[in-house]
Amino acid sequence: MDHKVNYLLRLGDNALILSQQLSQWCGKGPALEEDMALTNVALDLLGQTRLWYEYASELEGAGRDEDALAYLRDAHDFKNCLLLEQPNGNYADTLVRQFYFDTWHYFLIDGLTRSSDARIAAIAEKSLKEVTYHLRRSGDLIVRLGDGTELSHARTQAAVDALWMYSGEVFAYDAVDEAMVAAGVAPDAAELRAQWLAHVAEILAEATLTMPPADAWMQKGGKQGRHSEHLGYILAEMQFLQRAYPGAVW
Amino acid sequence: MYAQLVDTGLKQVLTAADMSADEQAFQARIDDGIRIEAKDWMPEAYRKTLIRQISQHAHSEIVGQLPEGNWVTRAPTLKRKSILLAKIQDEAGHGLYLYSAAETLGVSRDELLAALHSGKAKYSSIFNYPTLSWADMGAIGWLVDGSAIINQIPLCRCSYGPYARAMIRVCKEESFHARQGYDIMLALARGTPAQKAMAQDALNRWWWPSLMMFGPSDAESVNSAQSAQWRIKLFSNDELRQRMVDQTVPQAEYLGLTVPDPDLRWNADTGHYEFGAIDWAEFHNVLKGNGPCNRERLQTRVKAWDDGEWFRDALVAHADKHRAAA
Amino acid sequence: MSKEWPLWEIFIRSQHGLAHKHVGSLHAPDAAMAVNNARDVYTRRNEGVSIWVVRAADIVASSPADKGALFEPSNSKVYRHPTFFPMPEEVKNL
Numbered sequence A: 001m002d003h004k005v006n007y008l009l010r011l012g013d014n015a016l017i018l019s020q021q022l023s024q025w026c027g028k029g030p031a032l033e034e035d036m037a038l039t040n041v042a043l044d045l046l047g048q049t050r051l052w053y054e055y056a057s058e059l060e061g062a063g064r065d066e067d068a069l070a071y072l073r074d075a076h077d078f079k080n081c082l083l084l085e086q087p088n089g090n091y092a093d094t095l096v097r098q099f100y101f102d103t104w105h106y107f108l109i110d111g112l113t114r115s116s117d118a119r120i121a122a123i124a125e126k127s128l129k130e131v132t133y134h135l136r137r138s139g140d141l142i143v144r145l146g147d148g149t150e151l152s153h154a155r156t157q158a159a160v161d162a163l164w165m166y167s168g169e170v171f172a173y174d175a176v177d178e179a180m181v182a183a184g185v186a187p188d189a190a191e192l193r194a195q196w197l198a199h200v201a202e203i204l205a206e207a208t209l210t211m212p213p214a215d216a217w218m219q220k221g222g223k224q225g226r227h228s229e230h231l232g233y234i235l236a237e238m239q240f241l242q243r244a245y246p247g248a249v250w
Numbered sequence B: 001m002y003a004q005l006v007d008t009g010l011k012q013v014l015t016a017a018d019m020s021a022d023e024q025a026f027q028a029r030i031d032d033g034i035r036i037e038a039k040d041w042m043p044e045a046y047r048k049t050l051i052r053q054i055s056q057h058a059h060s061e062i063v064g065q066l067p068e069g070n071w072v073t074r075a076p077t078l079k080r081k082s083i084l085l086a087k088i089q090d091e092a093g094h095g096l097y098l099y100s101a102a103e104t105l106g107v108s109r110d111e112l113l114a115a116l117h118s119g120k121a122k123y124s125s126i127f128n129y130p131t132l133s134w135a136d137m138g139a140i141g142w143l144v145d146g147s148a149i150i151n152q153i154p155l156c157r158c159s160y161g162p163y164a165r166a167m168i169r170v171c172k173e174e175s176f177h178a179r180q181g182y183d184i185m186l187a188l189a190r191g192t193p194a195q196k197a198m199a200q201d202a203l204n205r206w207w208w209p210s211l212m213m214f215g216p217s218d219a220e221s222v223n224s225a226q227s228a229q230w231r232i233k234l235f236s237n238d239e240l241r242q243r244m245v246d247q248t249v250p251q252a253e254y255l256g257l258t259v260p261d262p263d264l265r266w267n268a269d270t271g272h273y274e275f276g277a278i279d280w281a282e283f284h285n286v287l288k289g290n291g292p293c294n295r296e297r298l299q300t301r302v303k304a305w306d307d308g309e310w311f312r313d314a315l316v317a318h319a320d321k322h323r324a325a326a
Numbered sequence C: 001m002s003k004e005w006p007l008w009e010i011f012i013r014s015q016h017g018l019a020h021k022h023v024g025s026l027h028a029p030d031a032a033m034a035v036n037n038a039r040d041v042y043t044r045r046n047e048g049v050s051i052w053v054v055r056a057a058d059i060v061a062s063s064p065a066d067k068g069a070l071f072e073p074s075n076s077k078v079y080r081h082p083t084f085f086p087m088p089e090e091v092k093n094l
Helices: A003-023 A032-060 A066-071 A091-112 A118-146 A150-166 A175-182 A189-206 A230-244 B021-031 B044-072 B078-103 B109-117 B135-155 B161-189 B193-212 B222-229 B237-255 B280-290 B294-307 B309-325 C031-042 C064-076
Strands: B265-267 B272-274 C007-013 C021-027 C050-055
Touching (some): A003 A032, A032 C021, A066 A230, A091 A189, A118 A150, A118 C031, A150 B309, B044 B222, B078 B161, B078 C021, B109 B294, B135 B161, B161 B193, B161 B237, B161 C021, B193 B237, B280 B294
Antiparallel strands (some): B265 B272, C007 C050
């Protein structure tokens, strides 16, 4: 597969899987206002998915439209990071997952606005306002929960610790990522990682939470299609109708 | 439908002779079409009736997120998924506007939620039915939101200002809901035989509960008559239901689907459709808690509330800490 | 101390609007979250808006009974309202 198409699918798959996870909270959030805010994030991410997939589809030129990409690939062909398929858990798990992702996503999208690929830069430009807000929101909530009650502090710390080992995958560049960096399409991992660590350290400190060690062992494989057991179930639910009624138009 | 079966607490409609001077002045304002606002004097019965009616409406929007939330992770295309997510989010918003309107009457949202969670407060019967296929998303948008619009448009002119303004806001967003539902049905009706059967099955299951949404005939109802005098219920249940049937049958015909009522027929003399008898025993049972999904719906809401307590409390604790420090 | 999130009244000025309008209320633990929530609840369909949030408890309202004393004088000065001066049909933009 062409490196750029692969790269675009990674971006789209991240947004799609995370959006799918957030959608499960619909109508079940801890407060009405929070329910709406989280759904907004899910909607924004879904919109971004569709932009990435549209471009990937054009470049690939194999006639796979956005729905074919979303609904007809099996787990080993999905390229999202492992972090995003981790379960929603309690609201702290969901928000920490979100915060880890939003921080990377913000610096990445900001970097992509300067991509040598004009289309990628345009998509990033459109997405930047959204991801800026997402980061502001999730960071703010981490601070409130970390520096809230003893219970919220404990739950948030537990999530920080449990999800830490999934936070490094985005910076583990492989041949695809390196090709994008070499072509001036995507920002460098070291730079992104430094920005990520600095911001996360700042927020966790304000939240009175302990940051796990930066050099901890990190899980990876999602980008290369080696996923956790969770993804199969996520896809089975998401793809059911298209699989059960092949070729139908909805 | 939110005005249905709302207990005004009165045994008969108040006549001028029954009313105090304040009540007469109040009624005169209503008769003149002047809006009542939050800080205006109002009879206690009017306040209580409105709180019940508005909160019932708000609860319906919140519970109403659940039958559709059931399919959002299984939406068959990214476009349909986006639209459905936006619709469900709108419903949360509607609930929020309505709770806000109810709170202007001197009750807190937490009190209203406590009434819902304890089973004391009612919400629209329709949301106690299960969503069994993707076609249900079409049927709900088309029939349920369609019925809601018929009920809500007159309420934009109701006597209580905050409620009327909330309704105006809601109505602007609601027409998108009905259209997206019908659009789903159109795609299915034009699709494969399996999809068409899915659409027909959804119509079969949602038709009668949608008609029941408007409530039983209230020609004899004291509560309805008093609410009409107070202009918080502007048309009778039967009038609204008839409007819904007249509007919807041609839409079903356009889809090539059959309305599941063998007694349905056009009456050229009256210019309306005649339709079959509604099973009111089912309606009353559903309201009482014996519908297919009452327990699950309530359990889901209670669980969300209980599970979320630590989150809400944490945010209060943080705010208190930092206000004290400021 | 009550654990209920306080009530906030929300005022929005749209992108091309001239003044903030009251659009409704919501619950939030503090002002910052009230602004964020207002963005998510009341501006979903628009961009570039200005949001004011005020604690409902801080709003001081005139009493309806005062209407006579507070507002009567304006009503009798009818010439302050544009409709008092009928313009000839041919004259536009006035």
